[in-house]
Amino acid sequence: MDWTTFIKDNSQALFTLCGVFLGSAITLVGNYLNNRFQAKENDKERLEKRRETKVQLAIEIMRNDIKRIEDVNNLTFELINQIKILNLKRETGILKPEEWLVELQLMLASEKGSFAKLAESDTMTDVLVYIQGEEIYSIYDNVQDLLSEYLNVLYNPSSTGDDREKASDNLVAAVGKFQQQLRKKLISLRDTE
Numbered sequence: 001m002d003w004t005t006f007i008k009d010n011s012q013a014l015f016t017l018c019g020v021f022l023g024s025a026i027t028l029v030g031n032y033l034n035n036r037f038q039a040k041e042n043d044k045e046r047l048e049k050r051r052e053t054k055v056q057l058a059i060e061i062m063r064n065d066i067k068r069i070e071d072v073n074n075l076t077f078e079l080i081n082q083i084k085i086l087n088l089k090r091e092t093g094i095l096k097p098e099e100w101l102v103e104l105q106l107m108l109a110s111e112k113g114s115f116a117k118l119a120e121s122d123t124m125t126d127v128l129v130y131i132q133g134e135e136i137y138s139i140y141d142n143v144q145d146l147l148s149e150y151l152n153v154l155y156n157p158s159s160t161g162d163d164r165e166k167a168s169d170n171l172v173a174a175v176g177k178f179q180q181q182l183r184k185k186l187i188s189l190r191d192t193e
Helices: 005-008 011-091 097-109 116-121 122-131 135-153 161-192
Strands: none
Touching: 005 011, 011 097, 011 116, 011 122, 011 135, 011 161, 097 116, 097 135, 116 122, 122 135, 135 161
């Protein structure tokens, strides 16, 4: 059998066969490249979803931390309010100075009162605030110093009503500034979502 004759006689069939093989090869390569591209895209999407999930988790943790700090801040407001009510009772004559001091000591020593709750969460709050950054921590530290100063003024028998009022106003302003910074932090967290 002569190959030349075979090719001439079957050229049409051989051409079709080559076309089929070439078409199959092109389809196979195309499918392979498409599958590979799809796999890379799926991997990218998975990685992006993981990143988004991590970011969302970090934001949620920070939001929860800030809410816990705000709860402690609200306890400070509650304590200040209770002391102001007690001071008002003393200034109106409902309580004598000795009775006022006993009531103040009972309020601060109560196991279920605001001061006890503040003391309970003190270390955890310190850590949570420290995590939020130096600016917020310095404001928080100032609040703690002013709270101590306020309690010292209250316990000082020679302090006047003006001294107590000034210490209270300073503390309220500092707690308010701290609350404002916490809210700014929450808003900035929402912006990163």
